[in-house]
Amino acid sequence: MNLFIRKATKEDWKEIKYIYDAGISTGLATFETTSPSTYEQWSLKAHPECTLIVQEGSTVVGWCKVTSISDRLVYAGVGEVSIYVHPDTQGKGVGDFLLKNLIHKSDEQGFWTLQASIFPENINSIYLHKKNNFRKVGIREKIGQLTGVWKDNVLLERRNSIGLDKCSFK
Template sequence: MKLIFISEENFSEVAKIYGEGLLTGIATFETTLPSWEKWDKGHLNFGRILAIEENKYLGWAALSPVSSRCVYGGVAEVSVYVSSTARGKGVGEFLLKNLIELSEENNIWTLQSGIFRENIASHKLHLKCGFREIGFKEKVGQLKGVWKDNVLLERRSKTVGI
């Protein structure tokens, strides 16, 4: 498995994998795929990775800013999506560990994630990669008319911001 950076040229593969995540009903509140322009604007330039193997796109991970306020410049939100054909094969762990490394190389001291309660695999993945559960938001939003809770997880760097 190797990594490439997400760009406009390979965004169609990112969107395809993201669409598979949308279909699960447990990955995001989003219900439509974003354009490249919208996706690009919402993610940090350095934290965008796509896992590939034998010319197959397996999954992607990216970082988003949590606030425009400078005090939160070292805090980012994590997104990890794995292709339906690659789930359960270590792709998520590969992506998340590499994303953590990239975040620390770019002075990010805290990573956070909000995961639907039903998304057990993502919850376990984050815990395995050093995140800790810090709480939850009850009925934080609706997806197709159903209220969803978000479990909140964070990972504090042991090397940046200490």
């Protein structure tokens, strides 16, 4: 595959939404049951430099973003990762390409910790994150409901390479 990565734009929304809806339909990707109706809603809390899409040719085949976990200043360098791959390109290295680029970009933007909350049944996503040096922190038992069923989340985190001594948020 010949992959190209860039920042997501409003013009990508139709393809981003398609990929997100495909993930939602699996019941393995998110507690959400519908995607936002606009790009602005989808990207509202995401870091703009860490909201990326990957293309093969002119086709968007995946997206990822980092969202701050809190508005509190002490958590300014901690972000939650979301990553989704087009169903036709899963298992072809798109997710790994996306996550590696997101890690690099988030490092440049001053994030010292990335975290991911993943359903335990989503073994491919857990494997992808562990492959990229995320470690399992624990299980958040019955953290939320999806269609009336209580679900657990595996909480994973990764420390970025910038070093805590270089982080300063004012």
